[in-house]
Amino acid sequence: MITRGEWGPGGDGATGGGGGGEPDPRANQVAFSGVLEDSAEDLYEHAPCGYLSTLLDGQIVKINQTLLGWLGRSRAEVVGQRRFADLLTVGGQLYHETHFAPLLRMQGEIGGIALELVTATGDRLPVLVTSKIKTDFDGQPMLIRTTVFDARDRRAYERELLRARQDADTERQRVQHLATTLQRTLLPPVLPRVPGLQVAAHYHHASLDEVGGDFYDLFPLPENRWGMFLGDVCGKGASAASLTSLTRYTLRAAATYDPDPVSVLGTLNTVLNQESRGDGPRLCTVIFATLTPHPDGYDVVLASGGHPPALLLAADGSVSFQPTDGGQLLGALPDAAFVTTAVRLGPGDCLLLYTDGLTEARVGAGPERYEEEGLYGLAAAVAPTTAPELIGAVQQVLARFGDGVQDDVAVLALGVAPTG
Template sequence: MAQPDEAATRMHEPPLTGAVEDDFGDLYEHAPFGYLSTLTDGTIVRANATFLTMAGRTRADLVGRVRFPALLPVGDRIFYDTHFAPLLAMQGEVREIAVELRRPDGTRLPVLVNAVVKPAAEGRPAVIRLSAVAAADRRRYERELLRERQRAERSEAEARHLAQILQASFVPAALPAVPGLDVAGVYRPAGSGDEVGGDFYDLFETAHGWGMSLGDVCGKGARAAVVTSLARYTLRAAGIRDARPAEVLSLLNQALLRERTDRFLTAAYARIHHDGAGRPRLKLSLGGHPPPVRISREHPSGAVGRPGDLLGVFDDPKLRETEVELSPGDVLLFYTDGITEGRGADGVMFGEERLRRSLEAARGADAQGVAEHLVDEVVDFQSGLPIDDIAVLVLRVPD
């Protein structure tokens, strides 16, 4: 029994008769979605006015005469028979299945279909109750999203292809043969390789012997690529004209300053020549670049060369030269900082000690084998996705 205060409250409530729609027949017929019932074989036994409008048909066209799958195009009909109906039989319901309704005028209406099974009871057969929500706007949106995604994927693929072509111009297609030396170079882009990096190397013949360069421009992308191209070809032109490595780097520094670029770079340049006994020797200069590493039986192993200033920063950078002797079995590695600064999963860098151990482990291989062994180790150390570009140039004196 209601308490007096509850009774009083109810007496003052506004009458709900007429405020709430109670014509369930009208609600069924004109619901904001199509509603139909079928037998388990798909034969339509009931459909509301909304569904008839969506399908462009009359009740007499459908009820008792047509199976629901017959309203679908061939592909959706096959999907209904092979997936929709078996899932419905196993689970008793399916949700948000995207199909199309074929209309008599040849047009198609995308819809999302939900279905549940009402089990047989009291002598009545089992019935499948389905609802269909028009999804034309959603389908157009999804198709537009798909087109935009495909367009973006094509653009990305084109950008990656252009990056690969441009990057390939920063290293020789093949290194020339140098008497008395086995030489090899390897370049590995950062990440998936879809952005142009700033690493480069080169080896070319001059009137004074052979010129060799390797460098790393700050940053990535198109602006870094412009500076990388300028650096490589300036070094080649200057190396052909001048035999002094420090002067070659100085000319590159002047070119960078003239261009007023905001990118600096590091570079190593060496002139390879042979002494009176025909043994290879290098005169080396470093412009802010990591010194090359030598593995040798006759000479102390480790870094060689004297440090110099970054290029593209100072008007008069300090650049020094070092004479390097090479003996049979020696390996001399030039590399960019993508080697030593590669980070493993724990954040630890690959470092110079791992670099030396890798060279020692591969010293019996030819120059190509040494280069590939080192780069593979660095890439594996970073779980296959290096955070920076990697460039190496290996000189090896045959035994």
């Protein structure tokens, strides 16, 4: 509030002229009128940071003049014509699809994310982005509000990245590094320790130039249980990375809400059907399991959606595929069917999950494939065994195949340590 005598004719708080020392009421009236004209809309339009509002699919419906000025675009070029992701660099679009958007959907708010906008002249503008989902009175999401801060003075590391790229021997090395780095973000860096279980995993890259679609994870659930999954999405490259990220986050979130394996796969199937785009459905195969401890080991309930069956290596040396035939591919049908089976792991038992890149690998120069018979033979030769030893045996097979492994391979094994 502006009080009497606060502003003088000189704008510095001095009182009016003359010898009386009384403030000039006309100066106060002018200043107060200026404040009234400084409307909320004007503050929004010319704020020191950018603001925009989008629909849930990312389409821009409102943007302030500050952000338009940074972009060098008119309101007509942006509102109703572009999604927020369209304003980003190619790398930023990929990060938005694989990380930013899924986290925002799960958490409702995400902040301080470093991205780059592309201006009308093609220049890159480093920014820090904060987004929040606005809900209605019933808690249903309505739109997304995003704040954009100019981060040009905070992005010295971009210059380091540029120098690193310039020092790269070839463009191929840069692409390989990007693909490898992105692939690592789609897999757990370290598998957690599970009481009473030995756990091991391995990921084999068929090509260093492309991001594969195989994935796995192991994570705790309420009531002393654990969730586990392994799967393979359709496609390669950026589209596979985006789908893999969506699938992993959905499986984790669904399992936390309802850990029943069929329910978890059903939720993922619904999400994939809803996320299907004009270029075709988003498909994947998954085997999901819940692990519940019992006095001598773990009870495992497996549900499969079009995925190769798990392989059990028992303590007595026997080997058997766990039947999940009939489980349907996820994302293809609105009401896909899934098949479950139960396994009790006791001391010395080991369970192997794998993707079809292993069984479809060529075993020589000809067309012969490894197939499930080859994997069964390997398991029979090493059983009984431990999870780390089993994964080591699979790695040796993959190394022997060399270029015959034409698709990425993910393997995950868990077992109960033998007694005595």
